Amino acid sequence: MSGPIHFTVHDRCTESAARVGTVDTPHGSFATPAFMPVGTRATIKGLMPEQVADTGSEIILNNAYHLMLRPGDESVRDRGGVHEFMRWDGPILTDSGGYQAWSMADINAMTDDGVAFKSIVDGQKIMLSPERAIEVQNNLGPDIIMALDDCPPSMDGPSAHVEQLRPELAAALRKRAGCDQRGRVAEAVERTARWLDRCVSAHARADEQGLFGIVQGGAVPELRARSVEQITQHDLPGYAIGGVAVGESPEQIAQTVSMTAGLLPEDRPRYLMGVGYERDLVAAIRSGVDMFDCVLPTRNGRNAGGFTRTGRLQLRNAQFKNDDGPIEANCDCVACRGGFSRAYLRHLFHAGEMLGAVLLSLHNLRHFQRLMLDIRAAIRDDAWSAFARAWPVAGLHLAGS
Amino acid sequence: MSGPIHFTVHDRCTESAARVGTVDTPHGSFATPAFMPVGTRATIKGLMPEQVADTGSEIILNNAYHLMLRPGDESVRDRGGVHEFMRWDGPILTDSGGYQAWSMADINAMTDDGVAFKSIVDGQKIMLSPERAIEVQNNLGPDIIMALDDCPPSMDGPSAHVEQLRPELAAALRKRAGCDQRGRVAEAVERTARWLDRCVSAHARADEQGLFGIVQGGAVPELRARSVEQITQHDLPGYAIGGVAVGESPEQIAQTVSMTAGLLPEDRPRYLMGVGYERDLVAAIRSGVDMFDCVLPTRNGRNAGGFTRTGRLQLRNAQFKNDDGPIEANCDCVACRGGFSRAYLRHLFHAGEMLGAVLLSLHNLRHFQRLMLDIRAAIRDDAWSAFARAWPVAGLHLAGS
Numbered sequence: 001m002s003g004p005i006h007f008t009v010h011d012r013c014t015e016s017a018a019r020v021g022t023v024d025t026p027h028g029s030f031a032t033p034a035f036m037p038v039g040t041r042a043t044i045k046g047l048m049p050e051q052v053a054d055t056g057s058e059i060i061l062n063n064a065y066h067l068m069l070r071p072g073d074e075s076v077r078d079r080g081g082v083h084e085f086m087r088w089d090g091p092i093l094t095d096s097g098g099y100q101a102w103s104m105a106d107i108n109a110m111t112d113d114g115v116a117f118k119s120i121v122d123g124q125k126i127m128l129s130p131e132r133a134i135e136v137q138n139n140l141g142p143d144i145i146m147a148l149d150d151c152p153p154s155m156d157g158p159s160a161h162v163e164q165l166r167p168e169l170a171a172a173l174r175k176r177a178g179c180d181q182r183g184r185v186a187e188a189v190e191r192t193a194r195w196l197d198r199c200v201s202a203h204a205r206a207d208e209q210g211l212f213g214i215v216q217g218g219a220v221p222e223l224r225a226r227s228v229e230q231i232t233q234h235d236l237p238g239y240a241i242g243g244v245a246v247g248e249s250p251e252q253i254a255q256t257v258s259m260t261a262g263l264l265p266e267d268r269p270r271y272l273m274g275v276g277y278e279r280d281l282v283a284a285i286r287s288g289v290d291m292f293d294c295v296l297p298t299r300n301g302r303n304a305g306g307f308t309r310t311g312r313l314q315l316r317n318a319q320f321k322n323d324d325g326p327i328e329a330n331c332d333c334v335a336c337r338g339g340f341s342r343a344y345l346r347h348l349f350h351a352g353e354m355l356g357a358v359l360l361s362l363h364n365l366r367h368f369q370r371l372m373l374d375i376r377a378a379i380r381d382d383a384w385s386a387f388a389r390a391w392p393v394a395g396l397h398l399a400g401s
Numbered sequence: 402m403s404g405p406i407h408f409t410v411h412d413r414c415t416e417s418a419a420r421v422g423t424v425d426t427p428h429g430s431f432a433t434p435a436f437m438p439v440g441t442r443a444t445i446k447g448l449m450p451e452q453v454a455d456t457g458s459e460i461i462l463n464n465a466y467h468l469m470l471r472p473g474d475e476s477v478r479d480r481g482g483v484h485e486f487m488r489w490d491g492p493i494l495t496d497s498g499g500y501q502a503w504s505m506a507d508i509n510a511m512t513d514d515g516v517a518f519k520s521i522v523d524g525q526k527i528m529l530s531p532e533r534a535i536e537v538q539n540n541l542g543p544d545i546i547m548a549l550d551d552c553p554p555s556m557d558g559p560s561a562h563v564e565q566l567r568p569e570l571a572a573a574l575r576k577r578a579g580c581d582q583r584g585r586v587a588e589a590v591e592r593t594a595r596w597l598d599r600c601v602s603a604h605a606r607a608d609e610q611g612l613f614g615i616v617q618g619g620a621v622p623e624l625r626a627r628s629v630e631q632i633t634q635h636d637l638p639g640y641a642i643g644g645v646a647v648g649e650s651p652e653q654i655a656q657t658v659s660m661t662a663g664l665l666p667e668d669r670p671r672y673l674m675g676v677g678y679e680r681d682l683v684a685a686i687r688s689g690v691d692m693f694d695c696v697l698p699t700r701n702g703r704n705a706g707g708f709t710r711t712g713r714l715q716l717r718n719a720q721f722k723n724d725d726g727p728i729e730a731n732c733d734c735v736a737c738r739g740g741f742s743r744a745y746l747r748h749l750f751h752a753g754e755m756l757g758a759v760l761l762s763l764h765n766l767r768h769f770q771r772l773m774l775d776i777r778a779a780i781r782d783d784a785w786s787a788f789a790r791a792w793p794v795a796g797l798h799l800a801g802s
């Protein structure tokens with residue numbers, strides 16, 4: 001295909017579906033598997049773009065939903081687009097806003113027209129149709145834009161995993177528990193396909209922005225297969241797996257991702273939306289997924305939660321009061337390399353000082369980017385045993401490792 | 402004198418008492434006139450030490466009061482001292498904590514023993530005596546430490562100027578309005594002198610840390626003169642002018658500073674504590690003051706207040722919604738140089754995003770450091786007319802300019 005987004009696979013794993021590649025965009029390339037930090041409101045909270053780039057992040061995500069409401073997508077367009085606005089000159093992806101409209105707002109109606117909701121900024125009634133979702137993203141101007149999808153929650157109520165991963169979702173999930181899951185998911189699959197047709201037709205900047213379609217289908221294999229078949233009717237530069245981590249256990253997530261990824265075209269990047277912890281990412285990469293976004297490194301970082309290869313730390317805890325060591329030994333992030341101690345970070349969090357969030361966000365982002373670096377090496381070199389030993393949190397239990 | 406702090410005057414102004422110099426400390430040198438950013442709790446809020454240094458700041462201030470309460474001065478000592486703790490390897494000055502104990506806490510008693518107050522962290526009763534103030538600063542380990550002084554407020558109630566400069570003080574000032582000012586200030590002068598004797602005796606690290614004495618005396622010339630005479634009985638590496646900007650107008654501040662600075666030894670740095678706006682600094686420098694600290698650039702920066710050479714901006718205002726220009730044209734700070742627009746900063750402040758505070762704090766600190774750079778050049782070159790034209794906010798009305 002022609003178009004602004006090109007994917008090249010460089011290496012394939014011999015023992016899994018994992019691959020290493022490059023995605024070229026109008027604002028440069030990024031290596032895959034790729035982890036995208038989340039810059040909801042056109043800023044990775046508290047960090048200068050240069051600091052984000054220094055963590056090894058090559059592409060970031062912005063939320064169309066938030067920017068549409070404030071400062072407004074037309075305002076961002078008039079400021080030169082989101083790259084110019086936030087001074088990030090590398091690749092940017094925006095989500096369509098469907099997930100936020102559903103999870104964050106009072107929904108008035110979810111119909112074939114789109115999602116009608118009240119703005120969290122000023123209470124205004126807003127209709128997010130497929131056409132409007134594309135117009136918003138055409139105005140914002142990122143390199144990769146996402147189709148509007150109908151992303152229904154799990155009707156089983158939230159798993160413990162999802163309570164951690166997406167606490168804002170848990171209450172909504174509990175409300176909906178017990179509804180007709182299969183019927184609602186089937187409806188979402190059909191609607192997502194109809195909406196993709198409309199998104200493709202509405203896309204006014206196809207020579208500058210690549211549109212990714214999104215597969216739905218919940219945890220139901222037949223529905224996932226049907227959704228893949230429908231979505232891949234359109235020859236798009238990439239395909240996303242949506243509707244994952246909306247209530248399920250890690251095992252359910254891994255199963256759904258594995259079967260869905262296997263059905264998607266080999267020569268297009270596969271993007272697993274909104275996931276997750278290290279073990280989720282590693283399992284998905286071994287199933288052939290290439291792109292990820294998640295708020296965990298930055299959101300946990302703001303709440304004194306530090307990631308390490310052996311597990312998570314809560315830096316407010318008393319045990320760190322006299323700990324002069326770095327967040328993680330042998331870490332090359334600016335916080336660890338710069339000599340900022342656990343004791344200092346604990347002090348900053350207890351004193352309510354912003355710099356704690358800054359330092360720990362930088363560490364956590366670097367943690368996720370090092371995971372990507374190391375997994376790319378593991379794929380290239382078929383060195384999974386060494387990888388599994390170096391990353392206990394990845395939870396890989398391989399024969400012989 | 403021998404000791405860890407040395408002051409060298411390089412150039413003197415021919416038309417005012419201003420001078421350019423260098424202060425050498427155990428952690429390097431800083432040029433004077435010097436502006437010290439305030440890092441209350443061992444962090445300049447939201448900024449990496451490297452970013453602070455990049456604004457041209459060579460010495461910073463920490464508050465002994467806050468660090469004594471949390472994480473505790475002994476804890477900082479055990480972490481290797483405040484330089485190691487916060488990873489700032491340049492010169493550091495700490496204040497004694499007297500001003501904070503007085504302005505921020507419920508005072509139970511201010512007696513010759515010291516200041517008894519309740520901790521703002523946990524309500525614990527604390528006695529800050531001259532000996533304890535020095536012990537705290539010996540533990541923290543900065544290059545320059547300050548004597549404990551008795552700093553009474555103006556009894557006239559707060560001026561509009563001080564309402565802006567130190568809003569936290571205004572309520573306290575209003576409560577005390579109408580008390581016997583002259584008697585209270587005279588008492589403070591005598592007590593400050595007695596306390597300095599005790600501070601000098603208590604100083605256990607005189608070979609590593611320089612102790613500055615503090616002149617009191619309110620707006621009463623005779624009392625200032627008496628205080629200078631008492632304080633300079635001790636041969637100290639520097640002298641501070643305290644008790645300024647505790648209620649007075651800019652004119653009163655300027656008069657007090659001018660007469661007091663003129664009485665202090667020529668060959669020691671003079672430090673005006675807690676002041677202030679650009680015009681206050683410029684007037685003081687022309688009276689022979691060498692060092693300043695103030696929270697204005699960082700506190701205003703966190704509240705969307707930007708400093709420019711022609712006046713202050715409130716970046717939340719609607720007028721900046723579509724303003725693609727930098728905070729200030731021709732500014733070389735990372736925010737302006739990096740292309741972050743007023744419209745983007747407005748967006749960040751309206752969205753409650755930390756990066757707004759970070760960018761504007763960096764701009765404002767650079768603004769104050771450029772003021773210092775330019776005023777040093779004006780002193781060296783006797784170029785005050787050009788300086789006055791380049792810095793309208795300095796409020797200099799010179800013959801011929």
